[in-house]
Amino acid sequence: MHKQTYKQFGESLYTETLDNGLTVNILPKQGFRKTYAIFTTSFGSIDRTFIPQGKQTHVTQPGGIAHFLEHKMFDKKGYDAFDLFGKYGADSNAFTSFTRTSYLFSATQNIKENLDILLNFVQEPYFTKQSVEKEKGIIGQEIQMYDDDPDWKLYMGILNNLYPKHPVHIDIAGTVSSIAKITADDLYLAHKTFYHPANMDLFIVGNVDPNKTLEWVIQNQNEKAFPKFELPKVQLPPEDPNGKDIIKRQVAKMAVNRPKSIIGLKGLDQVPDGRAGLAYKLKVNLLLYLLFGDSSQEYLNLYDSGVVDDTFSYEFDLARSFHYVSFSSDTDHPDQFNEQIEKILANAQQILPKLKAQFELAKKEMMGRLLSRMDSIESIANGYEGQLFDQATIFDQEMIYEKLTLADLEQVAASLFKPESLSTFEIMPMEVKS
Structure with missing residues (x-):
């Protein structure tokens, strides 16, 4: 088992790749009563x-298949995995993203038993036609609930504009019509x-002994037989490198007040791949904080002029095969909002050289946030993020932040x-009939 020591944080990460290919990371945390485990597959909603x-x-499966599979994994012959975790004092959950599906538990006791439950229920599928049909109604209600949410429609609207061909524009849960096509065989x-x-x-x-915990995992995996495996070959539609496939603007109407x-x-x-990709992500996050954080002059100008309010937010998402930035707000002046955000982006390389003092403060702020996350x-x-950033953990981020310069951010901004990569999506109030 490989041991990576982070002396500046007093932490040690133990890593082992088992004979069946499973990558196991164990981080003992002294003084913690709780243990948290997360079991993740590189399979998300875009992998259709x-x-x-x-x-x-190639085969193409219905939209929402990864999320549907996540829901059905807990339902076993004769028992429900949620109930079994509860019997051993654990809280459990799962979530699906565009590129990953994760199953998890947290507990203060019976860690070996709960690890066995986690590994077993994820690795031993059980589906029937009847249970699949029942789940369609449950997930269908969830989808309809999100369809009525203006903020979710805004988010999915801009993804559709930016990626009209790429499956990232399809809701992670799919649509009512797409999940209706899912079968147990799928x-x-x-x-x-x-x-x-x-x-x-x-x-x-958490509160674990790395050697004993690894033995538990190895014992569990040695009791199972896995077939010969090749990494999945996922096919994605080609993207125009110059952004010519981007839909520049769309407007929808919903029952909103503003x-x-x-x-x-x-x-x-x-x-870039690996750790360089993680460095890129941190650069963009710092860049956006410097330009649009709640203490930045650009944000204060937008707020003071009434163009944005407390609903303003920005987001950067980077995953396998795509990355994008978004800026959103409720606003009585959508045209001004769009114009001002675009102006800040266009002038970023003129703004950044004037922010040397703010850059150093922003970097310290981001590192402070990182340190606080290390207590969770x-x-x-x-x-x-596993293979995406070459097995990097949050402890590897501190060194990257230390080396970042303002010139790095200027290069990323350029x-x-x-x-040509910009798009807007607006939701306007529905007209009230007199």
Whole structure:
């Protein structure tokens, strides 16, 4: 087992890749009573078109398949995994993103038993036609609830503008019509293709002994037989490198009191692999904080002029095969909001050289946030992105922040902030009939 020591934080991370390909990370935390474990597969909502194991041609599964599979994994023959976790004193949950599906538990006792439950229920699928049909109604209600949420519609609207071909524009849960097509065979096929240990990682952090915990995991995995495996070959539609496929503007009407506007910026620049990709992510996050954080002059100007209010937010998302930035707010002046955000982005390289003092303060603020996350076992485990950043953890981020310069941010702004990559989506109040 490999031991990575972070002396400046007094932490040690133990890592082992098992014979079946599963990557196991164990971080003991002295003084903590709780243990948190998260079991993740590199399979998300965008992974709909792929070559099944042992086959030669692609298949395309219905939208929402990864999220549907996540829901159905807890339902076993004769028991429910949620109830079993509860019996052993653990809280459990799961979530699906565009590129990953994770299953987790937290507990202060019976850690071995709960680890066995986690590994077993995720690795042993059980689906029936009847249970799949029942789940369609449950997830269908969830989808309809989000369809009525203006903020969710705003978010999905800008993704559709930025990625009209890429499956990231499809709701993670799918649509009512797409999940109606899902069968038990579809779920078994997806599980067989993506839920092999070689395509998964396990992160355990908390009050554990690393050697004993690894023995538990090895014992569990040695009791199972896994077939020969090749990493899944996912097919995605080609993206125009110059952003010519971006839909520049759309407007929708909903039952809202005030207009909502969101500006999206599709990343057209090439993100480096591994730790360099993590450095890129931290640079963009720091860049956005410097320009749009609640203490920045640009944000204060927007707020003081009434263009934005406390609903203003920005987001940067970087994942396998895509990255984008978004800025959103409720606003009585959507045209001004769009114009002002675009102006700040266009002038970023003229603004940044004047912010040397603010840059140093912003960097300290981001590092302070990072340090606070290190006291949360959930943040430590959930922040692990596996292969995306070459197995980096949040403890690796401190050194990257230390080395960042204002020139790094200027370089990122020049490559990321391009006018051809911009799009807007607005939600306007419905007209009231007299």
